[in-house]
Amino acid sequence: MSAKLKVKKVFKIFGNRPKEALALLAEGKSKETIFQTTSQTVGVQDASFEVDEGQIFVIMGLSGSGKSTMVRMLNGLIRPTSGEILIDGVDVASCSGAKLRDIRRNKIAMVFQHFALFPHRTILENAAYGLKVKGVPAAERNAKALAALEQVGLASWAQSKPSDLSGGMQQRVGLARGLATDPEVLLMDEPFGALDPLIRREMQDELLALQATMKKTIIFITHDLSEALLLGDKIAIMKDGRVVQIGTAQEIVSNPADDYVAAFVADIDRGRVFTADTVSSEPAVMQLNSDTACDAVKTMEDHNLNAVYVMDGEEIAGVVTYQQAATADRESGEAEVHLSDVMQTEYPTADGDTQLADLYGAASGGLPIAITDADNRLVGVVAPEAVFAQLSVPSENAEGEDAAEAVAPENTELVLDDAR
Amino acid sequence: MSPSDFLVIPFDEWVTAFVRGWLVPNFRPFFRAVQVPITQVLNGLDAFFAFVPMLLTTAAFALLALKFAGRGMAIFTIVGFVFIDLIGLWPQTMATLAMIITSVLFCAVIGIPLGILAARNEMTWKVLRPTLDVMQTIPSFVYLVPIVMLFGVGMAPGIIATVIFALPPIVRLTNLGIRNVRGDLIEAAEAFGSTPLQMLFEVQLPLAMRTIMAGLNQTLMLALSMVVIAALIGAGGLGLTVNTGLGRLDVGQATAGGVGIVILAIVLDRITQGFGVQNKVPSISLRQTLVSMFRPRASTPVLNGKAA
Missing domain, CATH: 3.40.50.300 (P-loop containing nucleotide triphosphate hydrolases)
Incomplete structure (x- = not known):
């Protein structure tokens, strides 16, 4: 997709001496200071987007x-003081x-x-x-x-x-x-x-x-x-x-x-912002025909999972919980337990664009939610914990990091302003 | 001890010299020419009102009153006009009517464009505003003398004096009406690519129409109040009747003329007030309101179904 509309370094100063205000802005003065010293109102400063x-x-x-x-x-309707506004390459500003x-x-x-x-x-x-x-x-x-x-x-x-x-x-x-x-x-x-x-x-x-x-x-x-x-x-x-x-x-x-x-x-x-895609993880799956309950238990222990999906070729066959697989495995002794005996064929599904808010019901069942694509193939799994982890606001620590990271580009912008 | 002991400014002589010595000899042909359109319109209207039979004119006005001011006003119009006829002042009333209409017409032709200009251009308004203030505050007797000097006496100079006196409200209210059109409507018209002329005719003028009509009504009333004064410089009609009565201390004649002016004023005022209100959304009539009050389940009278 091409950019229909490009806004480049647009400033708008309201008042009769915009040049002065622009100069002060370049010095890094704030909107309030500029209004107090020159009585020019800064409408928009240095806006750029596509x-x-x-x-x-x-x-x-x-x-x-x-x-x-x-x-x-x-x-x-308002002409900018400086900068370009291009619609299909035509500058509306000038x-x-x-x-x-x-x-x-x-x-x-x-x-x-x-x-x-x-x-x-x-x-x-x-x-x-x-x-x-x-x-x-x-x-x-x-x-x-x-x-x-x-x-x-x-x-x-x-x-x-x-x-x-x-x-x-x-x-x-x-x-x-x-x-x-x-x-x-x-x-x-x-x-x-x-x-x-x-x-x-x-x-x-x-x-x-x-x-x-x-x-x-x-x-x-x-x-x-x-x-x-x-x-x-x-x-x-x-x-x-x-x-x-x-x-x-x-x-x-x-x-x-x-x-x-x-x-x-x-x-x-x-819950309304994030979709299932953002919290889904690569699924660890078992094959219905080749794997046994014992394999399933091992896989879940390795990946630290509560349940795992069972596939029949490309199709989802069902889901096996750790508890069911382990119990069956223990009770059967040496004999191999076929996965079809322990799996549940009722399982929650959703597509990747589903909002988290709509997954609450599915997540409350405790089973991982199967994320399927348009052809009904398994593309990911959402663990119930992951849904709620995403909903909680990140801890102070993480937030601090994020903020520091995000502020960085702004700092470079200020340096640019100074240079000009 | 006062400044006049040392210096006397011969202001009156200066003005006399200016008007008599320069304005009159140099510009007389111009001022004469200005009168031509006024005289034309006036003569036309005068002849028209003199030609149309009294009953037809009365019927026409009664219909206008019925449409714009309601049934009561229509009845008043008929009674009033018949009364004027009965006291023998019908021809004078028609002469005055022709004069008023001519004055208001010229006020509108000059005033509305001026008002539009003033609304769109800050500089024009800055110049126009004090000018209008002066026009409104100067006692009309003051400019009667130069008008007579420049234009002579008669109906046309009377109308010119009336126009000067009655022009300000229509200019002011046109200006006000256009300036008061909501900013976002102007923005919307502009955002869809209107030219300035489209903006004026599609949005500003239609929305300012009520205010402009109010201005026209004010102008009309001021024009009516000039009738007697304009008669001093030769404008005829009811004003002349009043003046003659005044001169002869004939209380009856003066009163009769006055009553004629009042009746004409009331009729014209109510009809023109109705012009401005025409564009309004139809309101619920008294009868509808009463009916709805006594209806079971008190359903409110809804005109066009205001759905949520």
Whole structure:
């Protein structure tokens, strides 16, 4: 996959003397100091990231972290003070007004926090706005807008006014308006922030379902880390206008870059972030036809396991626990016990993408969980202990190490700043 | 002891010299030309209202009142206009109406673009704002003299004086209406690639319409209040009736003219107030509310089914 959107060393200073503020930033002064000395507000400092085509890229930060400024720079609503923003190689930061308008009409659409629907237009006219501005003839734009409304399940409301709709429905219209022009990039500025929790959850699922078919490049802004972790293929965390960490949900939760990120991550439901893949281990397996209970006991002792899977060729035949195998082996004396006599044919399975939270039930049975691929072959085993080990927040020691590791690149960045 | 013992500024002479010595001789043709469109519109309207029979005009206004201001106002319009006719002031009222409409038309044509300009350009607003303040605070008698000098006497100069007096509210409220359009709507329009003109006509003007209409209503009311003053420089109509009554100490005639102006003012005010409210979402009527209150299981009257 290629990078659809590249942001390179972008700064935004609000105020009338941006150069001064930039110079102070290069000296390593903080946002507060700069505001006190020059009364210039630092919106975004030194942000760089790349977004791949078809990816949901989440920018997460608290209010004042510069995330809204960042997203508005991507479609030129705010022009950056310095730096480059490349969409398919075209620099949005420096292109002409006409070119920018062209990009906005054809390539990039936006969904707003407070919906920003035009109250004097019907739902259909709202959804068709982008097309109307583009000069698409009425019949065609209405058909397209209706199709977009259909996608979000609101086609029957086409002739209503926005004030007739609830918040969740209004935001769906906002989404339909964004989709109607068939943009390649969709900017979503805290789109679900103004909705109540149940509706928000519903909308998140719906967005994911839509994205599964649309494959748009989405930049999603949120202040809610759990939303970021749920939706984001990649997540950037911003603080004081700086991008503090970029990574996948799992990378961020398992390896927070600094105390700030760690503090966020602390409250996260880790069971929803990590998947079975992250805790599965290479399976030690027995063969149904060739191995005996005695072999199984030996294997489990060698690997320090409670149970082991039994394969019949490529297929999973069942699972043997240490207790069952050892008891059978002891009772039988010298005779060899066939594995099929001691194994259980009922065993828990899951696929690798299953969230840990959905494994609790399976794990509570005490048996290792078989991780299977699409062809139902055994690719790994999740020990019940491993599930709960992953859920617990790493000990102080480990966290310290992680933080030190993650801070390192930032230090080099500062050195670069100084050099400049 | 005061500064005037040492220095006297002949301000009045300077102004006289400026207006008489420079403005009038040099720009008279220009000021005459300015009057032409006003005179044209006014004559047209005047002839129109004089031609249309009284009953037809009354019916038209009653219908407008019914649509924009309700049944009560429609009845008031009929009664009021018939009363004006009965006291013999119908022709004067129509002359005044033509004058008012002309003034408001020119106020709108000048004021709305100015307001739009002011809303989009900070510099324009900085210049315009004190100018409007001056226009609103200067007593209208002060500029009657230069107006007579530059434009002469008659209906058109009367309208020009009225326009100067009545222009500020429509400029201010157009400016305010456009500036008050929600920021995120502007952002949304911009994010979808609107040109400045598209932004104006698709988003800003429609959303500012209520405020602009309120401005138009204010302008209309101010224009009506200038009727009597404009009559001093030759504008006819009800203002002239009042002035003549005043001159002759004819309390009856002055009162009759005054009553005519008041009736016209009420009718025009209510109708134009209704213009601005038209775009509103239909509200639940009193009857519907009452019905729903007595319905079993107190279901609230829902217009379009607000589903969650």
